[in-house]
Amino acid sequence: MATPEVLAEKRELAGINADYKEKFGFNDPETGYAYKAPKGLSREVVETISDFKQEPQWMRDFRLKALEHFEQRPTPQWGGDLDQIDFEDIHYFVRASEKNSRDWSEVPEDIKYTFDRLGIPEAERKFLSGVGAQYESEVVYHQVNEKLEAQGVIFTDMDTALREHEDLVREHWATVIPPNDNKLAALNSAVWSGGSFVYVPAGVKVEMPLQAYFRINTENMGQFERTLIITEEGADVHYIEGCTAPVYSTDSLHSAVVEIVAKPSSRVRYTTVQNWSQNVYNLVTKRAVAHEKATMEWVDCNLGSKLTMKYPSIYLLGPEAHGEILSIAFAGDGQHQDAGGKIIHGAPRTSSSIFSKSISKDGGRATYRGLLEVADGATESRSKVVCDALLLDEDSRSDTYPTIRIDENDADVGHEATVSKIGDEQLFYLQAHGLDEEEASKMIVNGFIEPVTKELPMEYAVELNRLIELQMEGSIG
Amino acid sequence: MTDAARTKISVCPAAELGPGERRLVELDGRKIGVFNCDGTLYAIEDRCSHDDGPLAEGEFDPANCTVECPRHGSLFDLTTGRPKTLPAFKPVQTFPVAVEGDAITLEVS
Numbered sequence: 001m002a003t004p005e006v007l008a009e010k011r012e013l014a015g016i017n018a019d020y021k022e023k024f025g026f027n028d029p030e031t032g033y034a035y036k037a038p039k040g041l042s043r044e045v046v047e048t049i050s051d052f053k054q055e056p057q058w059m060r061d062f063r064l065k066a067l068e069h070f071e072q073r074p075t076p077q078w079g080g081d082l083d084q085i086d087f088e089d090i091h092y093f094v095r096a097s098e099k100n101s102r103d104w105s106e107v108p109e110d111i112k113y114t115f116d117r118l119g120i121p122e123a124e125r126k127f128l129s130g131v132g133a134q135y136e137s138e139v140v141y142h143q144v145n146e147k148l149e150a151q152g153v154i155f156t157d158m159d160t161a162l163r164e165h166e167d168l169v170r171e172h173w174a175t176v177i178p179p180n181d182n183k184l185a186a187l188n189s190a191v192w193s194g195g196s197f198v199y200v201p202a203g204v205k206v207e208m209p210l211q212a213y214f215r216i217n218t219e220n221m222g223q224f225e226r227t228l229i230i231t232e233e234g235a236d237v238h239y240i241e242g243c244t245a246p247v248y249s250t251d252s253l254h255s256a257v258v259e260i261v262a263k264p265s266s267r268v269r270y271t272t273v274q275n276w277s278q279n280v281y282n283l284v285t286k287r288a289v290a291h292e293k294a295t296m297e298w299v300d301c302n303l304g305s306k307l308t309m310k311y312p313s314i315y316l317l318g319p320e321a322h323g324e325i326l327s328i329a330f331a332g333d334g335q336h337q338d339a340g341g342k343i344i345h346g347a348p349r350t351s352s353s354i355f356s357k358s359i360s361k362d363g364g365r366a367t368y369r370g371l372l373e374v375a376d377g378a379t380e381s382r383s384k385v386v387c388d389a390l391l392l393d394e395d396s397r398s399d400t401y402p403t404i405r406i407d408e409n410d411a412d413v414g415h416e417a418t419v420s421k422i423g424d425e426q427l428f429y430l431q432a433h434g435l436d437e438e439e440a441s442k443m444i445v446n447g448f449i450e451p452v453t454k455e456l457p458m459e460y461a462v463e464l465n466r467l468i469e470l471q472m473e474g475s476i477g
Numbered sequence: 478m479t480d481a482a483r484t485k486i487s488v489c490p491a492a493e494l495g496p497g498e499r500r501l502v503e504l505d506g507r508k509i510g511v512f513n514c515d516g517t518l519y520a521i522e523d524r525c526s527h528d529d530g531p532l533a534e535g536e537f538d539p540a541n542c543t544v545e546c547p548r549h550g551s552l553f554d555l556t557t558g559r560p561k562t563l564p565a566f567k568p569v570q571t572f573p574v575a576v577e578g579d580a581i582t583l584e585v586s
Binding site for chain 2: 069174175176177178179180181182287289315317344346375
């Protein structure tokens, strides 16, 4: 029987989505849109996108070949349930604005208002070296610090990069993730639009982060941005991406491809705070190659979406290369976070770590899926994998699928996994110190994810904690 | 490797493998792809170093002398056996191939 307390809690639970809708889940009118492709995927749609962008022939051919791969490959039957996605019920290309501006005042009013509400221009002024804002299929605003530009740093949207730096793009394009790597990478390769291009010349260290923000506005939208980051010898960059979308009753699809090439002794950190609304399928392929003495770090925070399938990977292909993956997943009611990471040691004296933290509540499902591989010849390599799962109630679910493949005897690999439930004793102890039950639970969760949040720039750590507290509200039962 | 450990096999008459063509041969259970890149012959093992799947029947680009793994898209340089794109990162074995008289021959070690 529902007690008044239970009814009050249900009201609070219902409040979570309302809060998302107000803060992130609002939508703008589509007045003034330049183009909206009809629903469905076809050769004509792909050619239309290519025509709109006035691309070179090689890119058009690349798209059409990728479309064939997509059509030929079966939908993956592992991970989450992808059979519910109707690929014919999606708009594959939506152009909200005719131009990509470097002047904030030139951005169309509705779009500007959206990004103002999301705090993007404010963040740029305060602590970023550059910012890109993608709205629907294309980037509407892009800016980079002039001093960095003078040092040869390129930070622009992918469409502009293809026009203005074609040789650089072509040299690295799809070398890390070929179009038929998997079905969703093939889809992205066929219909990609927007995303970021980052090039940091040898020896240049970008002190403050570069950020891209991705926003879906329209219903039944597919967003397929494509990001390529190249750091030359000794360069250093931190790239951050965030994303949100309106709350709709029908599903949208986000399927990005992110390729990173970290050349010798360079360092790339790539931070994601994924907060899509709970009607978005988030199916992303992210992969980096780290050459000799390079460092690659993925900090991957998944809070939103209906289903996320994302396993950022690092190929350590030069001696003494180093890779780190920090993954955090929060799965609430109706969500499945199928996340993790992959590290492949392909050269001697390489080192890596994967730390995964997942929290499930209200029947949510969090899955860790990871691969650690040490190839024959990757002597004296070291790796540590730790995955911890926290269950907040009896209805939630956590699964761990760690794969470890060692083809080299001279390697040191460790793996630890824990699953824990917030215990009555922990709660009692904190409540005895004056906290109420909800505060006590938040404190336990914050302590659980602290190894990840301490790696984020302060502004993002605060934001992540705030988002998690938001998700935690009313979750005590 | 000594010459004694090598086996020389006949692939086919040279006239049967023109520019842009390829042939799959099998020896003691090993499959090897022989490719004619615009007049020059190359041979690689028919096994992608990424996941051991078949490689030689993938898309062949004679102008760039590459073959693309049909399973996950790694592009292999037929002249060296090295992958030019991930997810494969280890080279595959290559074999000496030549025209002797009217026949294409392959040396397998």
